[in-house]
């Protein structure tokens with residue numbers, strides 16, 4: 001495995017319901033726009049942590 005595919009992966013952790021899952025860049029934008037898909041709580045960029053190595 002080489003680092004030829006820089007995936008834009010983030011680890012999302014909802015500060016409201018505590019649910020966490022990995023998202024790509026597009027999903028991250030959608031969650032920021034629509035809120036947490038689990039509880040509907042508004043989210044901010046602080047809820048996302050880059051998880052690319």
Ligand SMILES: [Zn+2]
Nearest residue numbers: 014017036039
């Ligand atoms: Zn939530």
